[in-house]
Amino acid sequence: MKKKFTLPFGLGNLRFANWFAFGAMIALMAVGICYIYSANAFRDSARLQALYLDQARLCAICIAGGLVLALIDYRDILRWSPLLYIAAVALLAAVPFFGTTRMGATRWIFGIQPSEIAKVATIMAIAHFLGRRDAARDVLDLAFSALLAIIPMVLILMEPDLGTALVFAPVVAAMLFASGTAPRLLLSLVLVCVLAAGIILAAVAAEGNPKTPPTARRLAERATSFMGKYQKTRLLDFLFPDRDPLGRGWNRRQSMIAVGSGGAFGKGFLKGDQNILGYIPQQVSANDFIFSVLAEEKGFAGSSFLLVCYGILLLSVLAAGAAAPEDSGRLLCVGVATLVFCHAFVNVGMSVGMLPITGMPLPFVSYGRTFLAALGLAFGLVQGVAVRSGVQKSKEKQKGNEHRVN
Amino acid sequence: MRGGMKREEIAESHAFWRIFALGVMMVLALFALGHRLWALQIEESRAFASSQMRQSVRRVLLPATRGRIFDRDGVCLADNRPSYCIALFIEDLRRPGAWSNTVNAVDARLDELSLQLGIPRQIGRTEIERHIYRQLPMPLLAWQDIDEETHARFEELVTPNAGMDIVVQPERVYPEGAVMAHLVGRVGRDKPKAPDGEKAHYDTMGMKGRDGIELTRDATLSGVSGGQLLTVDVSGYRRSVMDNRPTPGSDLKLTISTRLQRACYAALAGRRGAIVAIDPRNGDVLALCSSPSYDVSAMTPRVPADLxxxxxxxPATPLLNRAITGLYPPGSTFKPAVALAALRQGLSPNFLVDCNGVFEIGSLRIRCAARYGHGDNITMRKALEVSCNPYFCELGVKAGVDAITTFAREAGFGTRTGISLPGEAAGLVPDDAWKRRTKGGGWSKGDTANLSIGQGFLLATPLQIALYTAMLANGGTLWRPRLCADEAPTIVRKVAIPAKDLAVVHNGMFDVVNAPKGGGRRARVNGVTVAAKTGTAEYGPMRNRRKHAWMIAFAPLHDPEIAVATIIEDGESGGTTAAPVVAATLAEYFGTTPEPLEGLERLGGLERLEGPEGLEGPAVEPRGDPAAREEEAAP
Structure with a gap:
């Protein structure tokens, strides 16, 4: 038998990686770097102008780190997920005591956002938990998975960061759904969530309406007492966009003007008036509103290109999940895909005025170091799943071949 | 088949379909976003683009440079002077945070500049605040109309792009000042008009004609204002500028002769009165002077309230343009018109009247200038020379009021001349219908007698009288006064005046100046034969004995080039008060000097003219009409 040439460290196994997902990720990162540059090109501070270099460096690290992770068997990594989860929760718990406060919310600690790490850590923990051989998919499993999600959710809600906390719900729901949890259990969970969300929305609306009778108002205030004033106003702005067009509804309106005035092909790179003139809020144009900058400068062509990239990315990650040899890998893929989807959908939806303004970064595109790093590493794991299933399949094939020969 | 599958395999195939369902949901959601993007970026793009423009683009109008005004010889009557202002661009001095930070920065810069340039500050903190609040993207004019020294020092001190610059604002100047005040008029400050009628966000100041030619020819002079589009950022600071240059206004050339106008103004010497000089060959207004006047230079850029x-x-009403707005009884200057009207009625130039110093009709007594009368057998020519009131009263009554008013209307009385100046008066030619309407009584022969000597209700402006004089001079062409060189000479009408009739009037007017004791001999000028008619128009209640001094004149007698009408309010008489003024005007026109009164002997040939028998020496022969000449020569 001819001796086969093999790359060291199993690098040859990278041929099984999901190159569609990888390509889409690279494209999104490139778009991100370009438009972080564009968003800050007209700012006074040199540090802001150089922000895109920061992002480019981190992207390179993420790609390299992701490839390294892809080579390791993801199951070996998932084994450490309980520890990672506990560390993330501990970090979250430390935020109120040691964190830094920016724009009315305490989200940062030691320069990172533990909430972003917690998202990935929770996905990994649930994937690991539900991927056990003896997993029963019963009420107990469901309850424990929900608990795994609820602990960081509550901690994040306290920051306060409503958007980030809420993103846990669909991610965990999708993972439970994919894991084969009985539909009636899942449905009742979803129903509870929808009901709760409905009650909260109605309460906020009632509170914001000056015509609400005092007794109802007191009730509504009690129902929404867990929310900060800041989140209530954001919700109200979404529910009643014309409530205060020059005040809180301003950002939504300006973002829509930016997107809409972009037209079919946009105003050209570095020519987005809404961004240059500061109508898109300058502090967040590179992260929360990066889509508006892109949509204004590249128009419908650019924004639909972005959506296509996300489509390719999501479908290929889901495909990797579907092809995964066992549950933990499959659920990991579903969790990461749902996380990316939720962020992209909420961010773009907010930029086009479909959804309330929340600080949800656009995956791989927005400037935000913690989220990018966490997501980049999670993508490494996803590629690891693809590589593992590829390796396993080729081994089975080899085995089959040997069998036939024998 | 299914039964054969292991439990794990079943779970795996379930998982596949569930993941597939998730994928479908995600793709559908992305399509929903795509649909929304289509709606915003394709369907409603235009509306969003215009919202974007509306909120970030500010429109400013740039006034055009106003056209200058020149006289017929190219002397500038209205010019633009650059006024230099130091402007600050707030966006270059902006400070983050509260607005007061920026106000402080501007305030500090102004203090610094004030020290460097050595000039006191013109605007304070309140003005800065108001500017930032109201017109942030516009340059802040910190010093207006700086002198040359400050300008030079500023250019030395300040590097370009330091958030400051020199802005030039045109300001109107009137080099001739009071001499041309009524005629040229003046401008006031006003917002420029947008060529497309669109509104501007911030007011800029241009000029607008307020009086005189500046007002009537504003459209020519003002040009088309340009526009400026300022892009402002979210805080309202200026980000960029797009210019649409204005089209400057056209220069305007007048028919006025500044030289002549100055001479008129000097001759009037501040007395209340007016002089109008017309070229009888084409209707050009050579001079149009009203006195007293005012210094129009002090009225730009704005009129000081106290002034x-x-x-x-x-009480002397300097703002009134007497030449076109002043209404006066024309007095004896109307007599040539009466004479022509009577001649047209078939009355003879040898219609004789005995003048005993007073004309009586009914209860009316009209005195003659000569206390004891001009004697018997006064002819028309003689009557014109000596301005005999009884003669014209009789002549007028004989000719009838209709003949006189018809001729007067043909000669332009009672109608606006249409000169391109604001506020022209029409005057009044009274008749029976008018008197019944306004006074309640019918027309009497006494009224006709009064009308025949240019008194009573008849009113005319000096401009009308001047055009009537020009008509007498050119033999019947009534011109529309032409003030701007771009207007074509326009004939209002050709009044039918037979040459023999005209000769009588010309002869009479010649005698007024050139007869040894002619009432208008003070109007003589060296080297030019002048024909004239004096007038001393009484006005107001009889007992006040207030009189306006008139003189109309044209020269040279043959082929006249200039016709002049002069009035001086409350003068002594036409011959003593108005005639020297006319002489000065004509002398200036012909480049000669008024003839001293001692020089009467020079016209020795005219000595014979004295007395009624002097009729035989016609100064003017009716041209091209031998029959008429014979008729006149015949006794």
């Missing part, structure tokens, strides 16, 4: 009040309260 305006003073002018309004001045």
């Amino acid at each position: 305006w009040q003073k002018l309004l309260e001045d």
